[in-house]
Amino acid sequence: MPPHPKRKHSSGRRDRRRAHDALTPPNVVACANCGAKIAAYTVCPQCGYYDGRKVFEPKKKQAKK
Numbered sequence: 706m707p708p709h710p711k712r713k714h715s716s717g718r719r720d721r722r723r724a725h726d727a728l729t730p731p732n733v734v735a736c737a738n739c740g741a742k743i744a745a746y747t748v749c750p751q752c753g754y755y756d757g758r759k760v761f762e763p764k765k766k767q768a769k770k
């Protein structure tokens with residue numbers, strides 16, 4: 706006989722496995738300099754600030770919505 710599950714897993718067992726499958730939303734914070742919503746621990750793409758200092762010069766096109 707080929708390797709094959711002998712029995713179907715119960716719906717309860719399936720659901721218990723999936724109890725840990727929930728996704729968590731990305732950690733979004735407001736930029737301390739311009740207030741834009743950005744991912745935590747990243748340089749702000751809007752104003753180029755990180756940790757209270759300017760890291761790069763942002764592109765001229767400001768805040769396209």
Ligand SMILES: [Zn+2]
Pocket residue numbers: 736737738739740741749750751752753754
């Ligand atoms: Zn910013």
